[in-house]
Amino acid sequence: MLIRNVDSLVQARAETLTYMRLLVRLLHLALVLAPGGVWLAQSGAPLHGLLAATLSFAGVLTLLAFQALGLYGSGLFGRQLQLRRQATAWSLTFIALMLVGGQLPLLAAASIEALLGWYASTLALLLLARLALHGWCRRLARRGVGLLPTVILGCTASGNRLAAYLTENADIRARLVGYVDDRTDRQAFGMAGLPYLGDMPQLERMVRAGQAQLVLVALPWSAVERMGDLVSLLRRLPVTVLLAPDMAGLQHAHHRVTAVAGLPMFNISELPLKGWSPLLKRCEDVLLAAVALALAAPLMLLLALLIKLDSPGPVLFRQKRYGYNNRLIEVYKFRSMYVEQADADAEAQTTRRDPRVTRVGRFIRKTSLDELPQLLNVLGGSMSMVGPRPHATATKAAGVLFEDAVSEYTARHRVKPGITGWAQVNGYRGETDTLAKIERRVEYDLEYIENWSLWFDFYILIRTLPAVLSADAAY
Structure with a gap:
C-alpha cells in the first residue's frame, strides 16, 4: 500500500505541469472569447446565431497559433516575462482571423471599432495574465516551492x-x-x-x-x-x-x-544580425534618417551660420573613426573647435572648459547637436541610427587606448556604429577619464548587440532625448 501511495504521489507531481499548462490554455481561451463576445455582441452587426460559431473558430485558431509559437513550452513557468512573445502571438492570431474574416459573416459585418476593441482588450488581459502568472511563479520559487x-x-x-x-x-x-x-x-x-x-x-x-x-x-x-x-x-x-x-x-x-x-x-558567438535583420535595420535607418534630416534641416542651416560667424573655418569636421568590422569610416560632425586646435585623432579628449572649444561649440556639444550631420553617414550606409558610438583611432581612457583597456573592445565593431546607443542612454557619454567608464560602455554595447531588435532600437531612440537633456558629462 505504501509503495502504491508513493508511486501515485510521484505520478501526480510529474503530471502537475501538464495540468497547469492545460489551465493556462483554458485561461487564454477565456481571455480571447469573453472580450470577443462582448465587442461583437455590441457592434450592431446582425448576429444570425453565428456568434458561437465565430468565437469557436477564433478560439481554436488562437490555441493552435499560441502552441505553434511556443507559448506553452518550457518558458511558460520560467523567469523570462515573454511579454513580447505573448503580444506577437495574439497579434499574428488576430491578423490571421481578419484575413479569413470575409468568410465569416459576423466578422465581415462587425465595425472596425468593435474589432479593434476586441484586439486591444484581449491583448491587455493576456499581458496582465502573463504578469500575474510570472509573479506567482517567482514568489513560489523564492519560497522554495518546486514540483x-x-x-x-x-x-x-x-x-x-x-x-x-x-x-x-x-x-x-x-x-x-x-x-x-x-x-x-x-x-x-x-x-x-x-x-x-x-x-x-x-x-x-x-x-x-x-x-x-x-x-x-x-x-x-x-x-x-x-x-x-x-x-x-x-x-x-x-x-x-x-x-x-x-x-x-x-x-x-x-x-x-x-x-x-x-x-x-x-553557441559561443554568432552574427548579431542575420536573416532579415540587416535589411530591416537598414530600412529603419533610411526611413528615420530621411525624416530626421528633413525635420532638422532648418536647425542645421542655422547652426552652420552660427558656426561660421563664431570662428573662421569649415562648418563640418571630418574625422576617421572605427566602423563596422573595424574598418575606418569618415564621420561628419559640426565643427566645435578652433580650426588650428582641432584634434583629428582625438589623442586628447575634451575636458570641462576646454580652451580648444568655441562658444557655439560648447552649446552644440552639450546638447549633442554637433552629431546631426551624422544623419548623412546613416543615409550613406556607414552608420546606423542606433548602435555603439564610433570612436576615433587614438581615443584613450586614463591614458590607455580603448582596445588595450578592454579586451572585448573590438567586439563592438560587429555592427555598424550609431548616432545614439544603449551605453549613451544609460549615462555613459562624454569624457572617459577612468578605465571603469570605458569598461561599462563596452558592457552596454555588447549587451545591445546580443539583444538587438527593432523594438530595442525604438526604445533607445525614445530614451535618447531625455538622456541628452539630463546629461552633464558632455563638454
Whole structure:
C-alpha cells in the first residue's frame, strides 16, 4: 500500500505541469472569447446565431497559433516575462482571423471599432495574465516551492557552478534538495549552501521513496567510465536523469545551444544580425534618417551660420573613426573647435572648459547637436541610427587606448556604429577619464548587440532625448 501511495504521489507531481499548462490554455481561451463576445455582441452587426460559431473558430485558431509559437513550452513557468512573445502571438492570431474574416459573416459585418476593441482588450488581459502568472511563479520559487525534487550528482567545480546558477535562477519546475557524491570526503564541501545527501545507495533510496525525481549529473565529461556506471544504474530507476553541461563552456556560450546536423553544440558567438535583420535595420535607418534630416534641416542651416560667424573655418569636421568590422569610416560632425586646435585623432579628449572649444561649440556639444550631420553617414550606409558610438583611432581612457583597456573592445565593431546607443542612454557619454567608464560602455554595447531588435532600437531612440537633456558629462 505504501509503495502504491508513493508511486501515485510521484505520478501526480510529474503530471502537475501538464495540468497547469492545460489551465493556462483554458485561461487564454477565456481571455480571447469573453472580450470577443462582448465587442461583437455590441457592434450592431446582425448576429444570425453565428456568434458561437465565430468565437469557436477564433478560439481554436488562437490555441493552435499560441502552441505553434511556443507559448506553452518550457518558458511558460520560467523567469523570462515573454511579454513580447505573448503580444506577437495574439497579434499574428488576430491578423490571421481578419484575413479569413470575409468568410465569416459576423466578422465581415462587425465595425472596425468593435474589432479593434476586441484586439486591444484581449491583448491587455493576456499581458496582465502573463504578469500575474510570472509573479506567482517567482514568489513560489523564492519560497522554495518546486514540483520536482532535484538532486545534483557530483561535487565538482561544474556541479558547484550548476548549483549556484540553479539557486539564483530557480523556478517552480525544479527544487534543489541537495547533492550526492560517492566520495565521502566531499561531505565537507558546500555547493551553494546545498546539503550533502549521501552516496549512490542513498540516492537510490530517495528515488524509490519519491524524494528525488530529477537527477542532474555534473561529473567531469572526462570521467567516461565512472559516468557510464552511474548512468547505467540511474536508468534502472524511475527518475529523470539529465547530463549537465560543462558550466564553464555554457557561461561562455551565454546559455545558447545550437544543433549542427542534429548534434547540440554550445553557441559561443554568432552574427548579431542575420536573416532579415540587416535589411530591416537598414530600412529603419533610411526611413528615420530621411525624416530626421528633413525635420532638422532648418536647425542645421542655422547652426552652420552660427558656426561660421563664431570662428573662421569649415562648418563640418571630418574625422576617421572605427566602423563596422573595424574598418575606418569618415564621420561628419559640426565643427566645435578652433580650426588650428582641432584634434583629428582625438589623442586628447575634451575636458570641462576646454580652451580648444568655441562658444557655439560648447552649446552644440552639450546638447549633442554637433552629431546631426551624422544623419548623412546613416543615409550613406556607414552608420546606423542606433548602435555603439564610433570612436576615433587614438581615443584613450586614463591614458590607455580603448582596445588595450578592454579586451572585448573590438567586439563592438560587429555592427555598424550609431548616432545614439544603449551605453549613451544609460549615462555613459562624454569624457572617459577612468578605465571603469570605458569598461561599462563596452558592457552596454555588447549587451545591445546580443539583444538587438527593432523594438530595442525604438526604445533607445525614445530614451535618447531625455538622456541628452539630463546629461552633464558632455563638454
